[in-house]
Amino acid sequence: MLNFQIQSDSDIPASKQLFDQIQFAIASGQYPPEHRLPSTRQLAMITGLHRNTISKVYQNLEETGLVESIAGSGIYVKNQSRKTKSTNDSTGVDPSHTVQASIDSLLDLGFKLSQIRDFFFEEIDWRIQCNKQVLITVPKKHLTTGKVMELDLSEVLEIPIQLVPIEELTQLLEEKNFGTLVTNRYFLKDVLDVIPPNSFRVITVDIYDYGKELEIIKNLPSQACLGIISLSENFLEGAASIAHSQRGDDLLVLTASPSDPKKLMAVVRTAHTILVGPPSYDVVQDMLAHLRHDLIRIPDIIRADNYINNKSIETLKKQLNL
Structure with a gap:
């Protein structure tokens, strides 16, 4: 925590x-929530x-x-759930009991069995239709964060995934009737403001808590230099802010995108420890190999876990029937 x-x-x-x-x-x-x-x-x-x-x-x-x-x-x-599933672990749950309880609840509300059957069929059919197209959506100014999410999910889900800015969702709704939109809690309100009920399914994912990395930051020696490398410009800004909040001027924090060779080179030359996301890891290693003979001290390069946490990835797999 x-x-x-x-x-x-x-x-x-x-x-x-x-x-x-x-x-x-x-x-x-x-x-x-x-x-x-x-x-x-x-x-x-x-x-x-x-x-x-x-x-x-x-x-x-x-x-x-x-x-x-x-x-x-x-x-x-805020609990913003509206077709924004967050599946719990099903271990030890009796599916028949859950179904029976749901039916009983609907009967108590005055619905007939034939209506309840239609409710179940409609919901299942809707989900199947939505699962045929999976899209990640974030605001345009956060597209680099969306790209990190896309790389995370494409690798583990092994299905086609499209990145669409929230600002273009209205146009998407005119072209497609169903689909699954994946976003994180930062942007959920903006997505729900655009997507009408019973059209696209919206699923939120939680990001990795970076507990291991925060512990490393906490234990770095005084006056150390920390490098943070990520494709996401917004992540770099937030990570630098949090690292500074934890250590203040006692720690120098340098950030760079792998797409900026000049800044990346400066980080590799200067930092004692470098935290790097999976999509950027190979680029950082290549830069280190290029500079190795010129370095007095080789930085510790620590590969962080995926931006999207493992529990959310497993939840998403279940929701997409993968």
């Missing part, structure tokens, strides 16, 4: 540091920030659709 920390003397505003950390905790599933978040008073005690600043951060999170305020109760991670 990410420990909220704020570097008060940082160039990154304290409110952005806290926003990035809470947003990451939600998107990585550390705070699941309907989880109650710390109160403004609790966060003020943890971070040293003024309660008004924390209230503003929560307000910004509410505007993004990640949290909701319930009067007299607190701030909760």
Whole structure:
């Protein structure tokens, strides 16, 4: 679990540091839907920030659709489920009992067995139709994040996957009646604002929590230099913010995309430790091989897990009947 920390003397505003950390905790599933978040008073005690600043951060999170305020109760991670399946482990569950309970519930609501049968058939047929086309959708300004998601899923699902900006979903709806849209919690509200019910199926995936990598960052020696390499520009910005929040000026953080050889070379030459996502790993190794004879010290290159966490990938496989 990410420990909220704020570097008060940082160039990154304290409110952005806290926003990035809470947003990451939600998107990585550390705070699941309907989880109650710390109160403004609790966060003020943890971070040293003024309660008004924390209230503003929560307000910004509410505007993004990640949290909701319930009067007299607190701030909760918003459950935005609407055909956005999040399958639980089915171990030990009796399918017949689950079906019977569902039928009984519908009977109690006044539906007839013939109607209930049609409900089941329609839902199953709809899902089968949706599974024929799988698309990843993110805002245009986050397309590099979408590309990382596409690479993750294409490798493990072994099916054709298309990357479509959210801004182009309206046009897509005019051309196609069914499909499965995959996004993460950062962008779910934007997707649901565009997609009408009973058209495209929307499935959210949680991102990897980077617990192993955060522990490495925590234990790096004072005045060390950390390199972070990713295809996603937005990931690099968020990762640098969180790393800085955890260590402050005690740690120099350098970031680069594998598509920028000049910046990548600077990171490999300077960093003591380099964290790199799977899609960028081979590029970093090639750069290291190219520079090896000129380096006084060889950096530790640590390959992170996939951007999408393994549990979400397994869930997606079940939902797509793979």
